[in-house]
Amino acid sequence: MEHPVRLLNNALLFLCLTISCQKIESPNRLVVNADSLNWVNKGKLKLYKGTPFSGMIFRQDTLTGDTLYIENYQLGLKHGIFKRFYPNQLLFEKREYRKGKKEGLHLGYWENGMLAFEYQLENDVYHGSLKSWNRTGQIIKSLNYTRGQQLGHQQLWDDNGAIRTNYIIKNNRRYGLLGTKNCINVSDSIQ
Incomplete structure (x- = not known):
């Protein structure tokens, strides 16, 4: 008796999964x-x-x-x-939406085909890595998000590759070089 019931349950489960996964x-x-x-x-x-x-x-x-x-x-x-x-048929950007909200991997490209940005989104907010590059391929932004909030290692660079901002967000606090005007590196102030 147990075998037919298990078979029926598996058949119903398969039917439900098939119907729920329909586009x-x-x-x-x-x-x-x-x-x-x-x-x-x-x-x-x-x-x-x-x-x-x-x-x-x-x-x-x-x-x-x-x-x-x-x-x-x-x-x-x-x-x-x-x-x-772009007018030359090269991809400018590729984005994905689900029910009106930004989802998944969003990519942007410069006219020369180099990657300009790569963002991860979930339910219309940043979730995962957010990176940007200049036209020459130099990374200028590397941020990390969890459900729309910055979390973990965050970095910004000048176009020449010099670090501008370098901090970590942990327990809702920032630690490190924020890159504001009043903030200087310790090594720059010691002479």
Whole structure:
């Protein structure tokens, strides 16, 4: 008797997991050129013909036909991958949204293809590392966040690589070089 009950429980569990993992999409998902779309902004919602828009919007350069951006919406909210491009078709930025909130890895690039920024977000706030680089590839920012709050090692550099700010946040307190005007390194003041 125990074996059929366990089999039934496993079958029900499998069915529930299968149904809950289904992608929710609007049956009226559109793919539209932004130049031909007449929509209304209502707060964070995008409305098209009075209903929340679900679909993909893109814009092309009028002279070259190159794609300038691609945006995805679900039920009027940003949802999915957003990409913007330089006129030379190189990726400018790639961001992800879920139900109108920033999520996951957000990347930005300089015109030369070098990485400009790399941010981790969760539920619309920074969560994880936040890094930025200048046009030559020199890191200029390395910050760490937990649920929108700075935590751990934080560093900023000048474009030439000289450290500007270097501190740690532990137990809601900052320890180290903050980089404010009144703050100088001990080694600079001893001569």
